[in-house]
């Protein structure tokens with residue numbers, strides 16, 4: 547079976563940046579599961595997986611527009627320190643979760659002042675060209691429930707607490 551819309555693909559991936567530094571690697575843990583056609587994964591990776599079968603590999607470079615988008619300078623903000631309820635002291639370079647109008651999201655600490663903190667809410671991989679090595683482990687038809695939910699179920703996919 548080939549990867550296509552409304553299939554669930556389990557795949558391993560290794561992600562490196564433009565300098566060749568490894569950022570993420572699933573090969574020493576569990577493969578990722580994704581429902582194709584439901585924006586579960588970045589567009590560049592989804593496009594590269596299309597038409598592949600079990601055992602196939604692909605090596606691709608994904609520009610920001612097909613990845614995590616360009617960096618948005620408007621997402622660099624100065625916020626009161628009291629909004630941060632972390633146990634550890636804040637330090638530049640840390641990633642912390644903060645509550646926003648869009649829900650919880652990770653932000654990177656840029657600078658810590660006496661009462662304010664400069665943060666960057668861009669995705670850490672925004673603005674980067676990403677190199678992926680992909681390997682397809684399993685391809686199957688999605689269930690009606692997965693298509694309705696918009697995500698893959700089972701190992702490497704969405705685990706529901708209530709079903």
Ligand code: ZN
Nearest residue numbers: 695697704706
């Ligand atoms: Zn579900």
